[in-house]
Amino acid sequence: MTADLFLGVDVGTYETKGVLVAPDGRVEATAAIGHAVIFPKAGWAEHDPEKTWWGEVCDVTRTLLRSVSADRVKGVGISAIGADVLPVDERMNPLRNGILYGVDTRAVDEIAEMNYRFGEDAIFEASGNVLSSQATGPKVLWIMKNEPDVYAKARWFVSATTFIVARLTGRVVIDHFSAGLHHPTYDPRTQGWNEDFLDGILQVHRMPEIQWSHEVAGTVTDWAAEQTGLVAGTPVSTGTIDAGAEALSVGVIEPGEMMLMYGSTVFMIQVTENKAARDRRLWAGPYLFPETWCLLAGMATSGSLTRWFRDHLAADLLAAEAAGGQEAYAALATEAAASPPGSNGVIVLPYFSGERTPINDPQAKGTIFGLSLTHTRGDLFRAVLEGIGHGIKQHVELFTEMGALPSVIRAVGGGTKNPTWLQSVSDITGVRQEVPPVTVGACYGDAVLAGIAVGELSPEVIRDWQAGGATVVPDPETAATYRPLHQIYSSLYGATKEQMHRLHRLGY
Numbered sequence: 001m002t003a004d005l006f007l008g009v010d011v012g013t014y015e016t017k018g019v020l021v022a023p024d025g026r027v028e029a030t031a032a033i034g035h036a037v038i039f040p041k042a043g044w045a046e047h048d049p050e051k052t053w054w055g056e057v058c059d060v061t062r063t064l065l066r067s068v069s070a071d072r073v074k075g076v077g078i079s080a081i082g083a084d085v086l087p088v089d090e091r092m093n094p095l096r097n098g099i100l101y102g103v104d105t106r107a108v109d110e111i112a113e114m115n116y117r118f119g120e121d122a123i124f125e126a127s128g129n130v131l132s133s134q135a136t137g138p139k140v141l142w143i144m145k146n147e148p149d150v151y152a153k154a155r156w157f158v159s160a161t162t163f164i165v166a167r168l169t170g171r172v173v174i175d176h177f178s179a180g181l182h183h184p185t186y187d188p189r190t191q192g193w194n195e196d197f198l199d200g201i202l203q204v205h206r207m208p209e210i211q212w213s214h215e216v217a218g219t220v221t222d223w224a225a226e227q228t229g230l231v232a233g234t235p236v237s238t239g240t241i242d243a244g245a246e247a248l249s250v251g252v253i254e255p256g257e258m259m260l261m262y263g264s265t266v267f268m269i270q271v272t273e274n275k276a277a278r279d280r281r282l283w284a285g286p287y288l289f290p291e292t293w294c295l296l297a298g299m300a301t302s303g304s305l306t307r308w309f310r311d312h313l314a315a316d317l318l319a320a321e322a323a324g325g326q327e328a329y330a331a332l333a334t335e336a337a338a339s340p341p342g343s344n345g346v347i348v349l350p351y352f353s354g355e356r357t358p359i360n361d362p363q364a365k366g367t368i369f370g371l372s373l374t375h376t377r378g379d380l381f382r383a384v385l386e387g388i389g390h391g392i393k394q395h396v397e398l399f400t401e402m403g404a405l406p407s408v409i410r411a412v413g414g415g416t417k418n419p420t421w422l423q424s425v426s427d428i429t430g431v432r433q434e435v436p437p438v439t440v441g442a443c444y445g446d447a448v449l450a451g452i453a454v455g456e457l458s459p460e461v462i463r464d465w466q467a468g469g470a471t472v473v474p475d476p477e478t479a480a481t482y483r484p485l486h487q488i489y490s491s492l493y494g495a496t497k498e499q500m501h502r503l504h505r506l507g508y
Contacts, residue, residue: 003022004074004456005028005074006076006077006448006451006457007061008077008442008448009061009446010443012080012264013264013265014037014264014303015035016059017443018060018063021451025466027444029068030064033056035052042508045099047100054163054167057228070231071231073231074454075456076230076234076236077239077245077448077449077453078164078236079443080159080160080239081101081241081242082181083101083182085143086159088154089153096143101298102354103133103264103301103304103354104139110139114184118197126197130360132356132357133356133360134283135183137182137197156207157207158208159178161174161241167224167227168217169217169219171218174207174209175211175213175238175240179208180285180286181283212288212290213449214288214459216236218235219232219234235450237453243261244269246267247261248288249436249438249441249462250466251462251465253463255273257408258399258408258409259411260409260411263303263415265298265300265303266391268296270294270295270406271292271293273293277295279402281358281359288449288459297395299392300355301352302388303415305350306332310329313381317332333421336378336421337382339376339378342482343379347383347492350387350391351365351500359493364497365503365504382420385421385424386485393486396429396431406431409431409434411433423478427474428482430474434471437466438465
């Protein structure tokens with residue numbers, strides 16, 4: 001008798017990944033497809049929803065089903081980037097490219113307009129969040145003002161996850177965790193859409209229905225079965241944003257537990273005991289399951305910055321990789337490891353696509369500070385990694401200030417493959433990191449949600465699946481080296497903010 005399997009598929013910023021998981025957590029098969037982000041203008045970031053979101057979900061699923069019978073898949077879980085905005089017509093056809101999350105900073109003027117119209121304090125009081133480049137409300141307003149034909153034709157404004165689940169099932173739904181990041185239109189007090197902040201921007205009937213991540217959204221339609229290779233009638237969970245699925249994948253369930261995701265961006269989620277925990281420098285909202293809440297933080301660049309560095313400053317290593325040599329990232333990691341902690345005095349502000357938390361400044365600019373003719377590429381790459389670490393430390397300090405010091409930090413994502421990066425983050429922040437044994441990522445959490453949706457799993461099963469793993473412990477001597485450098489890092493933004501904004505006004 002063949003065992004049941006749960007399918008999880010995640011569409012990330014630069015990669016779509018899928019996994020088939022057995023009820024005991026064993027990974028039966030994985031598949032992945034890389035893709036590009038479209039940057040039409042400085043500060044804009046988009047995906048092709050037809051090719052990247054739907055097309056790659058179909059391709060990854062078909063690849064996975066080459067090795068197993070489709071009737072073994074008892075449930076499907078989906079996650080994707082967010083919070084993002086895609087206008088679609090009645091038949092779920094995209095009307096433009098999807099506008100990405102906080103790395104897309106086009107709606108600066110619309111943020112100011114909404115703050116003026118509704119009041120910053122009123123927005124924060126109602127939603128628990130301030131408007132930033134992460135907010136979807138201003139991006140919808142941007143479409144309304146700049147693409148009125150698209151706006152008028154749109155039947156719904158959806159996220160990537162909603163779009164994919166709707167293509168699979170025919171139902172237009174979004175989970176509470178994802179909806180909670182659609183600032184300022186979600187009201188955590190009522191756990192529904194706030195029509196006051198939709199007024200004049202978007203009618204509530206053009207927004208998805210809200211459910212919990214683990215609830216069944218619907219079943220695979222005949223058309224979707226033809227597209228994906230799945231069996232028609234297979235249940236599909238509502239799903240969530242990739243960061244939420246990633247947190248579940250490493251066992252972040254109880255208050256005090258935090259996920260630190262080393263992805264295209266750094267994302268942090270800490271489960272809290274109540275919805276009252278909030279701060280203007282962070283995000284807050286419901287977590288994946290009823291009566292669970294969380295604080296969230298997200299930097300604008302992380303893996304996307306290391307990718308930029310590799311592509312533009314390490315072309316020789318990419319060429320060597322293409323010729324069958326060492327993988328370029330691994331070679332860069334070796335160069336960084338040869339540079340001492342502190343990168344010989346180079347400090348990087350990783351604001352290469354503005355910055356989200358804690359400064360929430362879409363006009364911030366990336367900075368490489370302290371250069372001399374003695375510095376090497378290894379120094380620069382290590383400084384990039386350490387700059388992200390200093391940004392993480394600012395968040396740890398903020399969580400501590402709020403009385404929400406995490407009881408455990410579980411690290412996940414591609415960056416966990418770089419031991420120099422992991423160690424430097426622990427040394428800079430002074431925090432231990434646990435790295436679980438299975439680091440497949442968000443799609444692993446999606447498989448859990450699929451199993452919960454069909455009644456075969458519980459959230460707690462992930463603890464057994466992820467028992468063991470490695471721990472990264474701060475080194476006191478190295479931590480002392482980083483303290484004065486962190487002070488310089490923390491002062492650089494304030495010292496250069498005015499000039500950063502001047503550059504933005506000049507169109508750069």
